Amino acid sequence: MTDYNFAYLDEQTKRMxxxxxxxxxxxxxxxxxxxxxxxxxxxxxxxxxxxxxxxTLTPEDRLKVIDQGADDTTxxxxxxxxxxxxxxxxxxxxTPEASVIQTRHRVPEAPLSADQILIYQVPIPxxxxxxxxxEVETRKMHELSExxxxxxxxxxxxxxxxxxxxxxxxPVQVEGRYVMxxxxxxxxxxxxxSNCAAIQLFGAGREQxxxxxxxxxxxxxxxxxxxxxxxSKADAAxxxxxxxxxYLDEVITDDxxxxxxxxxxxxxxxxxxxAGHGTEDAA
Amino acid sequence: MSQTTLEGGFANAPHDAARAFRACxxxxxRPGRIEAIxxxxxxxxxxxxxxxxxxxxxxxxxxxxxxxxxxxxAVRQWLAFHTGAPLTGNRADAAFAAGTWAxxxxxxxxxxxxxxxxxxxxxxxxxxxxxxxxxxxxSGPGIDGHAALNLPGPAALRANNALFxxxxxxxxxxxxxxxxxxxxxxxxxx
Numbered sequence: 078m079t080d081y082n083f084a085y086l087d088e089q090t091k092r093m094x095x096x097x098x099x100x101x102x103x104x105x106x107x108x109x110x111x112x113x114x115x116x117x118x119x120x121x122x123x124x125x126x127x128x129x130x131x132x133t134l135t136p137e138d139r140l141k142v143i144d145q146g147a148d149d150t151t152x153x154x155x156x157x158x159x160x161x162x163x164x165x166x167x168x169x170x171x172t173p174e175a176s177v178i179q180t181r182h183r184v185p186e187a188p189l190s191a192d193q194i195l196i197y198q199v200p201i202p203x204x205x206x207x208x209x210x211x212e213v214e215t216r217k218m219h220e221l222s223e224x225x226x227x228x229x230x231x232x233x234x235x236x237x238x239x240x241x242x243x244x245x246x247x248p249v250q251v252e253g254r255y256v257m258x259x260x261x262x263x264x265x266x267x268x269x270x271s272n273c274a275a276i277q278l279f280g281a282g283r284e285q286x287x288x289x290x291x292x293x294x295x296x297x298x299x300x301x302x303x304x305x306x307x308x309s310k311a312d313a314a315x316x317x318x319x320x321x322x323x324y325l326d327e328v329i330t331d332d333x334x335x336x337x338x339x340x341x342x343x344x345x346x347x348x349x350x351x352a353g354h355g356t357e358d359a360a
Numbered sequence: 361m362s363q364t365t366l367e368g369g370f371a372n373a374p375h376d377a378a379r380a381f382r383a384c385x386x387x388x389x390r391p392g393r394i395e396a397i398x399x400x401x402x403x404x405x406x407x408x409x410x411x412x413x414x415x416x417x418x419x420x421x422x423x424x425x426x427x428x429x430x431x432x433x434a435v436r437q438w439l440a441f442h443t444g445a446p447l448t449g450n451r452a453d454a455a456f457a458a459g460t461w462a463x464x465x466x467x468x469x470x471x472x473x474x475x476x477x478x479x480x481x482x483x484x485x486x487x488x489x490x491x492x493x494x495x496x497x498x499s500g501p502g503i504d505g506h507a508a509l510n511l512p513g514p515a516a517l518r519a520n521n522a523l524f525x526x527x528x529x530x531x532x533x534x535x536x537x538x539x540x541x542x543x544x545x546x547x548x549x550x
Contacts, residue, residue, distance in 0.1 A: 082374055083374035083375060083378065084374070084378070088373055088374060088377060089419055089420075091377070091378075091381075092377075092416070092417055092418070092419050093421065095381050095384075095385070095416065095417060096417055096422070096455075097479070098385060099384065099385065099388050099417075099483070099529070100479035100481070100529070101479075102385065102388045102389045102502070102542065103388060103529045103542035103543055103544060104478055104479060104524075104525050104542075104543070104544065105501045105544060107478060107479065107525060109479045110477075110479075132381070133381075133382070133385070134378065135375070135378040135379050135382050136375055136378070136379075137379075216476045216477075217476065219476075220475045220476045252500075252501055252544070254524075254525065255525075274504075276385070276386075276389045289389075290501075291388075291389040291390070291501045291502030291544075292389060292390060292502055292504070293501070293502060293503060293504045294501040294502065295501075
């Protein structure tokens, strides 16, 4: 006998979340309301993603948790330990070995396979929320596919900055229907959402919404013909593994403004260094 | 209440339901793909796959409509004991409906959700004799290119797809296997 029901949540709560997941998969990009529970961690620490993981995990799964690409930050370590304790599932930091990956604000660099499930933690699921505060109004806008306001916002970016300055939580349109918030991933990651082999689930605990992308779903970042969408990253190579193509974090190393760029995806960086890549690759 | 009513549920509910849900989710995320699902031995004519699905997803919050031959005492009592789901004789109230394709007709009676809340729609569990990856041609979200599945009524399912984002979602069950067809899938004749 263990102290917790499998994966912490009671069975009725899991059934409610599971029904919401299935409807979310049937209507890609549409936000399904669900009765989000209080979890033993504060809102904003991934309670939506944790509830999705709890409803999705089987005893045979191997779980990976990342926070902005890293396996070793507080949020990732805590959630990984939470499921080790309450579900007794195996865990890993290696992307290819994981069957379920819970993520905060990054998509792993390694391509995902058909056997994997990617679960995103989402703070604000409504892409129109900062343009229209009323849920009644945003529901109506989704109902009517009335997304002109979002294009106005992107246009104002261009008018003000000369280019679309939105660099994370960059809005996408799913299968030509629902405009969706991809969660605050850098727009560098947006292209990975489209035609992905894995199932992608999005959970917002405080806002009580679940949405999903089935595998091989078309996901298009909104843009204009004369200002096409461009995924962007720091123009540098990783100071540790020398990769030119991965997404980089900028790290300030002293008070004089010295800085270095390193891979945001710690597993990707470690795997490359284990394979013999290093700073000489950066040249 | 007979002895069989009490039997045939999940032996280890949290683990069995987790595995059964994974099969349901994989099927719904990959329309046309045939998945094995187990853990339940419901009374006939409910198939083991349909029984496991209903045990995994139904409870006091989900009215269940049993169609045709499935609406019999043994099934009603088994579902009531193992899930606590209220049974309804009214299709318009159903969150889940189970039966053969013919018994579930007409599809017009089930809730398809509203334009603002298309998720408030019924899921139909259609018992079929066999599931094979042949017949109607499927495409859409969850499908890499095209898939095929022997569907009982392609024309009605095409009409359901035309309602998107509203519409019904379907599971097809045979023995211990199931496949799914969400409203988002486009259905063409082979």
